[in-house]
Amino acid sequence: MSILTTSTGGPTPVRILAPDGSVPDGYRPPLPDSELLAAYRLMLMSRRVDERAFNLQRQGRLGVFSPVNGQEASVIGSAFALDPTRDWVVPQYRELPAMLRQGYTLERFLLYCMGDPEGNRMPDGVNLLPIQISLAAQIPHAVGLAWGLRHQGRDSVVCVYFGDGASSEGDFHEACNLAGVRRAPVIFFLQNNRWAISTPVSKQTGADSFATRATGYGFPGELVDGNDFFAVHEATLLAVARARAGEGPTLIESRTYRMGPHNTADDPTRYVDPEELEAYRALDPVARVRSFLLEAELLSEELEHRMRAEIEEELAAAVAAAEARGAGRPEQIFDHVYADPPPRLLDQRDAITGEAQ
Amino acid sequence: MATLNMVQAIRATLEREMERDERIILLGQDIGRNGGMFRATDGLQERFGEARVVDMPLAEGVIVGSAVGLACSGLRPIPELQFLGFGSQAFHQIEGQVARMRFRSQSRYPMPIVIRAPFGGNVRTPELHSDAHEAKYANSPGLKVVTPASAHDAKGLLTEAIRGEDPVLFCEPLRGYRLIKDAVPDEDYTLPFGRLRIARPGSDVTLVAWSAAVVVAEQAAELAEQEGISCQVVDLRTLVPLDVEGLAKAVSATGRAVVVHEAPLTAGFGAEVVATIVEHAFSALSAPVLRVTAPDAPYPFSSLERAYLPSAERSLGAIRRVMGAA
Numbered sequence: 001m002s003i004l005t006t007s008t009g010g011p012t013p014v015r016i017l018a019p020d021g022s023v024p025d026g027y028r029p030p031l032p033d034s035e036l037l038a039a040y041r042l043m044l045m046s047r048r049v050d051e052r053a054f055n056l057q058r059q060g061r062l063g064v065f066s067p068v069n070g071q072e073a074s075v076i077g078s079a080f081a082l083d084p085t086r087d088w089v090v091p092q093y094r095e096l097p098a099m100l101r102q103g104y105t106l107e108r109f110l111l112y113c114m115g116d117p118e119g120n121r122m123p124d125g126v127n128l129l130p131i132q133i134s135l136a137a138q139i140p141h142a143v144g145l146a147w148g149l150r151h152q153g154r155d156s157v158v159c160v161y162f163g164d165g166a167s168s169e170g171d172f173h174e175a176c177n178l179a180g181v182r183r184a185p186v187i188f189f190l191q192n193n194r195w196a197i198s199t200p201v202s203k204q205t206g207a208d209s210f211a212t213r214a215t216g217y218g219f220p221g222e223l224v225d226g227n228d229f230f231a232v233h234e235a236t237l238l239a240v241a242r243a244r245a246g247e248g249p250t251l252i253e254s255r256t257y258r259m260g261p262h263n264t265a266d267d268p269t270r271y272v273d274p275e276e277l278e279a280y281r282a283l284d285p286v287a288r289v290r291s292f293l294l295e296a297e298l299l300s301e302e303l304e305h306r307m308r309a310e311i312e313e314e315l316a317a318a319v320a321a322a323e324a325r326g327a328g329r330p331e332q333i334f335d336h337v338y339a340d341p342p343p344r345l346l347d348q349r350d351a352i353t354g355e356a357q
Numbered sequence: 358m359a360t361l362n363m364v365q366a367i368r369a370t371l372e373r374e375m376e377r378d379e380r381i382i383l384l385g386q387d388i389g390r391n392g393g394m395f396r397a398t399d400g401l402q403e404r405f406g407e408a409r410v411v412d413m414p415l416a417e418g419v420i421v422g423s424a425v426g427l428a429c430s431g432l433r434p435i436p437e438l439q440f441l442g443f444g445s446q447a448f449h450q451i452e453g454q455v456a457r458m459r460f461r462s463q464s465r466y467p468m469p470i471v472i473r474a475p476f477g478g479n480v481r482t483p484e485l486h487s488d489a490h491e492a493k494y495a496n497s498p499g500l501k502v503v504t505p506a507s508a509h510d511a512k513g514l515l516t517e518a519i520r521g522e523d524p525v526l527f528c529e530p531l532r533g534y535r536l537i538k539d540a541v542p543d544e545d546y547t548l549p550f551g552r553l554r555i556a557r558p559g560s561d562v563t564l565v566a567w568s569a570a571v572v573v574a575e576q577a578a579e580l581a582e583q584e585g586i587s588c589q590v591v592d593l594r595t596l597v598p599l600d601v602e603g604l605a606k607a608v609s610a611t612g613r614a615v616v617v618h619e620a621p622l623t624a625g626f627g628a629e630v631v632a633t634i635v636e637h638a639f640s641a642l643s644a645p646v647l648r649v650t651a652p653d654a655p656y657p658f659s660s661l662e663r664a665y666l667p668s669a670e671r672s673l674g675a676i677r678r679v680m681g682a683a
């Protein structure tokens with residue numbers, strides 16, 4: 001049984017894992033030890049990708065990149081509640097670890113950041129829609145996907161990610177409303193990281209919680225501490241169970257904090273209060289899991305060291321592979337535009353690819 | 358007279374007009390404390406306060422839709438779309454409401470709204486940020502579509518747009534925000550809509566362009582010059598209204614025309630330009646009118662944009678063809 005109750009929605013986020021890594025007496029995480037370690041490893045990987053991608057971008061080797069920094073528990077805690085063999089993730093653009101968990105690869109992600117369309121091609125059999133740049137546009141897709149899978153008799157659940165900013169778009173409302181009507185097996189996973197570029201959440205909503213919106217759509221909303229891996233994970237498990245049982249959608253507001261810049265082009269010193277940032281650093285989601293794992297003697301310094309070394313190797317191999325492949329052959333402009341391209345487009349292709357030779 | 362880049366000229370114009378008319382109110386994403394993604398509103402919230410420079414929720418539909426109501430209340434809103442590509446989220450408000458409220462209300466509710474939007478490519482933005490969507494808006498009766506190519510024109514045309522009574526989509530070339538720099542008079546001035554500018558005189562071929570493509574046309578004219586071909590470059594400045602007479606006159610003077618634009622070929626605004634030339638200057642033409650545009654494929658990911666966008670070299674190819682030299 002979950003230690004959470006449904007339909008809270010606020011005003012206090014559910015918390016299980018305290019900032020010092022302690023948990024309530026007798027609390028047992030629902031994940032087996034090996035999975036807990038896998039989740040922690042993915043957190044380390046995510047942090048390392050953030051750093052490395054920034055360096056590569058500064059060297060002109062990558063285009064725009066949006067770091068996950070600060071949202072690792074939110075993204076990974078939720079992803080670990082899904083079964084990648086049957087459940088789906090519909091991402092925005094800040095959920096790389098959830099995508100990796102589903103089966104996407106680092107190499108493809110790097111290609112994406114290098115501006116190569118192949119990077120947004122999800123591997124066959126991997127239950128993922130493409131990275132979405134048009135904010136909130138993916139939310140209606142997730143509802144249709146969930147509805148369609150159920151219509152075909154599958155027991156899949158769809159988890160769609162989006163930000164507090166995206167939640168202001170009409171697409172959010174329209175999608176939630178439809179999901180409520182159709183009781184679609186979908187989880188609306190709203191990452192409230194307090195910012196939409198420079199716009200604080202107070203300019204996004206007049207309410208003190210997003211989770212309470214769910215009531216108006218006829219399904220439950222959960223408000224969780226998004227820097228708490230266990231709270232996020234438990235809330236998502238509950239939502240998965242409901243969806244799988246045919247009880248319909250859940251809205252989860254994961255209250256977290258974007259600790260880095262919006263992306264490689266952003267300068268947050270123009271608008272972020274440094275004291276606020278410091279306060280959130282003390283709530284670092286990765287450090288919390290680390291303390292818990294050390295305390296539980298699941299993790300040792302030595303094991304962590306090994307993990308970091310492996311991550312370094314994996315990342316270096318992915319960078320080398322992506323760069324060896326190289327981004328952007330002109331014919332890619334024309335591939336995959338139509339199944340049956342108009343003759344005019346083929347002429348244009350010949351002209352442009354001929355020019356490039 | 359100061360040398361300003363495009364974004365400085367726009368910022369200065371907004372400031373000047375807000376001083377002059379307190380009914381002006383700016384709406385947009387990240388335009389306040391952050392001063393806009395490209396700093397077009399830098400310092401304006403400090404200067405005019407949060408009530409007049411408003412950071413809006415992230416929803417283009419309500420940014421433009423509420424501007425309609427603000428205008429009905431007697432204000433003169435200037436909403437900013439962070440990128441014209443996201444104008445699609447507001448398209449039903451722009452095309453269906455802003456553009457036709459005057460008609461729907463039989464002039465009871467004029468729409469003195471200027472929608473500002475950076476657009477165009479070659480700056481390695483993520484997907485959907487770079488599209489040149491001007492033709493979609495030019496095909497929305499009731500709306501004017503303004504596309505400056507210099508800092509000087511940006512100031513004069515924006516002032517005209519703000520002081521006018523009709524709604525305007527003011528398209529700002531993202532690539533030119535910092536690259537395009539020229540002399541801008543300190544005093545106020547307006548430039549009338551529907552008057553093109555001869556950006557470069559020439560006698561053999563007329564190159565027709567707007568916004569950032571004017572720079573491409575000018576580069577092509579330089580290349581052609583080296584081959585002994587003299588190109589006139591026409592900057593349309595405004596697509597709606599279109600300077601039909603000026604266009605016919607310019608093309609009649611050379612007898613040959615090439616249109617250069619960033620949007621895809623099919624149903625791009627170039628088609629309108631060619632049709633207008635054919636209607637009004639047919640007898641002066643000594644060669645078919647050609648178009649140099651993006652192909653009919655979606656705006657690609659950033660590593661492909663150089664190959665996708667019309668270039669000076671591609672334009673030169675068309676110039677040679679209308680000269681019968683290739």
Ligand SMILES: Cc1ncc(C[n+]2csc(CCOP(=O)(O)OP(=O)(O)O)c2C)c(N)n1
Nearest residue numbers: 094133134135163164165166195196197443
């Ligand atoms: C429809 C749309 N409008 C504007 C933008 C430009 N933009 C990109 S990210 C962003 C802020 C997004 O905030 P949020 O949804 O909270 O997600 P976060 O980046 O904080 O993860 C904006 C305004 C966009 N990509 N799509």
